[in-house]
Amino acid sequence: MTAATGSGDLFGDPPAAGAEEVSGAEAPAATGLDDSVPLAERMRPRQLGEVLGQDHLLAPGAALRRAIEGGQPPSMILWGPPGCGKTTLARVVADTGALAFATLSAVLAGVKDVRAVVEQARARRAARGQGTLLFIDEIHRFNKAQQDALLPHIEDGTIRFIGATTENPSFALNNALLSRLRVYRLQPVTVPVIGALLRQALTDAERGLGHKGLHLDDEWIDRLAAAADGDARRALNWLETAADLAEGGEITPEALRAVMGAQALQFDRQGDAFYDQISALHKSVRGSDPDAAVYWLVRMLDSGCDPGYLGRRLLRMAYEDIGLAAVGLAGRVLAAWETVERLGRPEADLALVQAVIELASAPKSNSAYVALGQARRALAETGSLSVPLHLRNAPTALMREEGFGKGYRYDHDEPDGFSRGQTYLPEDLLGQRFYRAGRAGTERVLAERLESLRKDREDDNGAGEDG
The missing domain is CATH 3.40.50.300 (P-loop containing nucleotide triphosphate hydrolases)
Incomplete structure (x- = not known):
């Protein structure tokens, strides 16, 4: 970063030495110390x-x-x-x-x-x-x-x-x-660099505050640098205001607290900071790190993010990344979101924090998410395949004469509630696997049951076609 800074100065700053300002009236370069210049x-x-x-x-x-x-x-x-x-x-x-x-x-x-x-x-x-x-x-x-x-x-x-x-x-x-x-x-200015700039400003008698003989403890310089949140201009503005409140050459902690006020964290509802932080929150949940997940959630909340938006995103995470490994968790996240709508901030913050901790700590499965994507790819590749005759609805005699519903076996009438040889996909997709059950949490039981059913169906494939 550069020594004193700006994302841009909109009000016609004096030009750098050797350069020429040509937006509007030309202005001479500043020379010497001028306290009217920030x-x-x-x-x-x-x-x-x-x-x-x-x-x-x-x-x-x-x-x-x-x-x-x-x-x-x-x-x-x-x-x-x-x-x-x-x-x-x-x-x-x-x-x-x-x-x-x-x-x-x-x-x-x-x-x-x-x-x-x-x-x-x-x-x-x-x-x-x-x-x-x-x-x-x-x-x-x-x-x-x-x-x-x-x-x-x-x-x-x-x-x-x-x-x-x-x-x-x-x-x-x-x-x-x-x-x-x-x-x-360009990256946000680091705390050590901002600290160096503040020390330089305190000692530079030509351009800074050195002629005032001010003193500020190193601990408070570091605090000021950290609170500036990567914005060197903000830190220098704080220092300048605090210097005006100095007593006997001493910049007091009370003066610094007064000028700093509430720290404004980097956050933009439509900018990169917003999307970067929600990405970090989602990936912390997916990576099973509840500490990081709580940090990003609270950072976004305290930066002004809509808590309703965060509740919606947490519900999405419950279905995308936890899924069938902890089926009831989505309902509890929905309840947290509803708590936000009914209770409001800051009381409802705890509901969101509790939800994100449970999401990050839960077993993970994206099997439903993968199945959704694979089914859509199959649809894109194969188009509108015909429904097999034995699965078609047959409410009229004419439909039955055409073979609609012929051979269908009603599973509840089977001895163990499962018609082993019956198939349900279009013929061109027989054998396709869209859902592959995960092995985490409650989905492990589901995986074992499906493996048994699929084996029985494959062993007796076609048995129900003529029955």
């Missing part, structure tokens, strides 16, 4: 050597770092959570390559604004041979027509382009734009 902005790295973290992209020798240092960075998408350094990295790319830095917000800009930047880029190149880097924050908010407007100018090199997004580019951007860009995934 701490997170003042601490933003101005060159590649100041960038911390994101070693998978920026470690010495890494391909992206070499491209940036060589002045030939590709047009790209920077994909990552808020506060991981997407805007910072874009500014450093422009500064390192001596490119003019033009920035637009996809929330506010449109095709007209893109065209204006392109015209300025052409004029700049003609006048002084300088290239332009166009940075668009929240690029996933551009519609297809707006994204398409970028294509020719990226292709012909009029602009170098960087888009920032918190959304999965595979879903948020159209294929035409994606095919012309490289996608780089």
Whole structure:
């Protein structure tokens, strides 16, 4: 990650040294200490050597770092959570390559604004041979027509382009734009990196808080870094506010607790965090890890996930992954879901926790899930096969004359309630096995019974065809 950060800054930040802001009125680069500029902005790295973290992209020798240092960075998408350094990295790319830095917000800009930047880029190149880097924050908010407007100018090199997004580019951007860009995934900022940034901000007298002579215990720096949940900008904003409340040069725990408030966990009802976390919950249940299952469930609940949705997903898990190994469990999960609807939060949280513990601890079987899939594949491959005559309904004399129902043996009339030689599948599917009983939990008894019945049927196959 980069030293001070942002998923993107929408309000015209001052440009990095050596770059040029061209979205709206041009602004001079900030020099010296200006307390009116937020701490997170003042601490933003101005060159590649100041960038911390994101070693998978920026470690010495890494391909992206070499491209940036060589002045030939590709047009790209920077994909990552808020506060991981997407805007910072874009500014450093422009500064390192001596490119003019033009920035637009996809929330506010449109095709007209893109065209204006392109015209300025052409004029700049003609006048002084300088290239332009166009940075668009929240690029996933551009519609297809707006994204398409970028294509020719990226292709012909009029602009170098960087888009920032918190959304999965595979879903948020159209294929035409994606095919012309490289996608780089930025990770949440680690706790040690955020801690280092906070310590730097406390001691840096030029851009940080060093001139105030403030003190903050290492324990609280680490707590602040952990509570920021991967968002360095959030941590620096907290530190700046707490510094304003400092007493006698000491940032107190009380001040930190006041500014931090309730921690906002990373969660987006329509984004990757949502689907990643529900995937982790489902796989923890399937993997029989009740501790992990409880963790993911509570994390989603406390992040604002609809408890009714979680109840529905737990019921799905009961049928998909536990299935016939613990038949009654689905009913108890349904009862937990109904408890949520009737009791509400937070009282009903316990019902969901109890359900997820029982699901994760239960024996597992996906035999019904597999049988469903195999039966559907057989239908797709064979189409509408005819129902065997002996299984057809025969309510009229004409139907009986046509052979409908002929030879059918009523199982309850058999000595042991089982007509051994009778078959039930269409002729082209005879011998197919869709359901293969598992060996866990209560399904083991079912498996033993079915093995015996199938053996008897196979031993006497065809005995009921003429009877």
